[in-house]
Amino acid sequence: MRVGILSDSHGDYRYIDQALAHKEAQDVEVWLFAGDIAMxxxxxxxVTDKEVIKVAGNNDWPGGRLPDYETADIAGHTIFLTHGHLFGVGFGLHNLAQAAVDVGADIAVYGHTHIAVDTLLDDVRILNPGSISRPRDARNGSFMVMNLEVDKSPRVKLLRI
Structure with a gap:
């Protein structure tokens, strides 16, 4: 299954449109939105006919209408999705990795830092697509596309718009 991953659009829909128009996004079957901004x-x-699994970001609370984290079972993998601010991702990824382990996830997806990450920690594949609209790690915004298959490691591509 092909999964799209977006985060930190901060109200600028044109970057979402650019991600959706990207050739690598054409066959995405489900989107993960790692927060900031719920709207x-x-x-x-x-604008897509695909399922969107979404969580609140730090700019969506207090009183946000979305959960702070979600888990999703997709193609034999369990994904822990959060924005990351509640797990201190700006100071390290160990709390996030532990939260993923605690719910039985083999993949953790977060945002918040606006910096793309693809790493393995405590047997958890940790992914941050960076910010689609306000990147801090490059000139152009980014998102990810991940291919998931049962009993296979995720194949992940970071894409710049």
Missing amino acids: DADYLAM
Whole structure:
């Protein structure tokens, strides 16, 4: 299954549109939105006919209407999705990896730092697609596309728009 991963659009829908128009996104079957801003996740769900799994970011609370984290079982993998601010991702990924382990996830997806990450920690594949609209690690925004198959390691591509 092909999974798209977006984060940190901060109200700028044109970057979501650019990600959706990217050739690598054409066969995405489900989108993960790792927060900031909840209305952007709603927009993504409106303009695509694919499922969008979404969580709140630090700019969506207090009182946000989305959960702080979600788990999703996709193609034999369990994904822990969060924005990351509640797990201190700006200071390291160990708390995030532990939260993923605690729920039985083999993949953790987060945002918040606006810096793309693809690493393995405590047997958890940790992914941050960077920011689609306000990157801190490059000139252009980014998102990820991940291919998931049962009993196989995820294949992940970082894509710049």
